[in-house]
Amino acid sequence: MKLFTRCPYCKKETSFFAFVSDRAMLSKEKGNPFQLTCKSCNSDFACEIDKVYAKHSKIALIIGLTVLILGIPFSFIVLNDIIEDTGYVVFSVGMIAVPFAIYQIINNQDRKRVENFNRFRIRR
Numbered sequence: 001m002k003l004f005t006r007c008p009y010c011k012k013e014t015s016f017f018a019f020v021s022d023r024a025m026l027s028k029e030k031g032n033p034f035q036l037t038c039k040s041c042n043s044d045f046a047c048e049i050d051k052v053y054a055k056h057s058k059i060a061l062i063i064g065l066t067v068l069i070l071g072i073p074f075s076f077i078v079l080n081d082i083i084e085d086t087g088y089v090v091f092s093v094g095m096i097a098v099p100f101a102i103y104q105i106i107n108n109q110d111r112k113r114v115e116n117f118n119r120f121r122i123r124r
């Protein structure tokens with residue numbers, strides 16, 4: 001996931017990618033502290049694991065909202081004939097709930113990911 005920390009030299013936030021889900025994994029993979037290069041000022045600095053944090057992904061939010069925005073009219077279009085023919089309102093409500101559910105799942109997953117990473121701290 002995308003992780004963030006603050007550069008001690010220019011105080012700007014810098015980011016990097018790591019295939020880890022919490023600080024323990026990050027520590028195992030990179031060591032603690034580990035070397036990082038600031039994207040703003042190009043300084044190398046020793047970054048402590050506990051100063052690394054995860055943030056909510058904009059991509060997850062965008063995907064979630066896209067599903068929500070496109071999903072509802074799409075559900076209506078697809079189900080329009082079925083609803084007219086059969087009057088299965090309950091069924092249509094169910095289908096509208098699907099984009100909502102997907103949006104919720106994406107949002108919850110993202111929140112859990114961020115909470116999981118930020119909760120765990122390395123004891124030194």
Ligand SMILES: [Zn+2]
Pocket residue numbers: 007008009010011012038039040041042043
């Ligand atoms: Zn910097």
